[in-house]
Amino acid sequence: MSCSPALIVRRKKSGERLSIAMGAPKQKWTSEEEEALRAGVDKHGAGKWRTIQKDPEFSHCLSTRSNIDLKDKWRNMSISASGQGSREKMRTPKPKAIPCIPVSNSPSVTPAPFPHKDAALTTADATKNSEDGKVPPRYAALIIEAITSMQEPNGVEIGAIFNFIEQRQEVAQNFRRVLSSKLRRLVAQNKIERVTLL
Amino acid sequence: MSCSPALIVRRKKSGERLSIAMGAPKQKWTSEEEEALRAGVDKHGAGKWRTIQKDPEFSHCLSTRSNIDLKDKWRNMSISASGQGSREKMRTPKPKAIPCIPVSNSPSVTPAPFPHKDAALTTADATKNSEDGKVPPRYAALIIEAITSMQEPNGVEIGAIFNFIEQRQEVAQNFRRVLSSKLRRLVAQNKIERVTLL
DNA sequence: CAATAGGGTTAGGGTTTG
């Protein structure tokens, strides 16, 4: 049962053919994993993803995550932590907490399944998206408006758009990234044109 | 870092009426667009939305659609094709009345094979097998998929495989044992590699 | 070739509209 922990399995290199797993359904991060990542960054520093992942102190929880996954997750956590990037949906209680490894299950109550370090975030805006506020981002109109307002016949650079909008209203911390994504989408939709000066 | 080729964006000159903001009229998909999308998926596979959108073979029909639009449309087509009903309202709190006895029909994770409306013919399921001859049993594909999805260059421990699969779907009570057995068999078949960390 | 940073893409849930 306890099995030798050193036994490892991996796909054959020569086998290529990653065919079978065509659509990996996606693995949402659990609270335990997030906490482990936070602890790992706290211990080794952000950027030491491989070190964190290999640290036996966290490797239990993070065994299914790659160092790149850690990096990506930390980016997401950083974005949503600062600024009001994400509106926490309290739709469903979401009792999905899946313990990583049920090593020793203390029968104690354990009433806090969410052990985030500093609270502070969440519940930023309990009021439903009733009106006013910046609840509905609806970035497309904002961006098109900005580009149009600038009236540059040769086009405007992304940084200029960012500055233009940022000067006129509060934007989320992740707006730079959202802007980039949104511009790409607008280009794909043929609503704006992509020009490359050389 | 620096001198990224000045990337510029500007509004489309003429043509598009596409009211930018709020009043944006919904653009219903035409038959030609749907057909192009089907052909694109048939050629590049579902999930390669950007590739399909950029393919000159379809870009004419899909020029006003973004890769995300393609994805969304394919989802809608999939829904209406397979059975009916809204998009999985999924309001099943899943009462645990039933102990975890597996249903006789273990549904593989395979995400929506091809919900073609026109049916066409099978479209040659390319991901089926390699030169392996025999169709692998259900568990084999499941396990290989799990190992592949974890993307661990150094290999994954058996417990990690178990947890990974268990988190994503119901498994039989004896799955731990079955897993061990199947892994041995896969190793014997040279489909996976057995590694022992010191 | 290994690791990281950062932009790009997709999957999935949510929202709006006809």
Added chain:
DNA sequence: TCAAACCCTAACCCTATT
């Protein structure tokens, strides 16, 4: 009401750089 079309974000991928 309901579903197609659309939006937003988390998770994942790709590639340049070191």
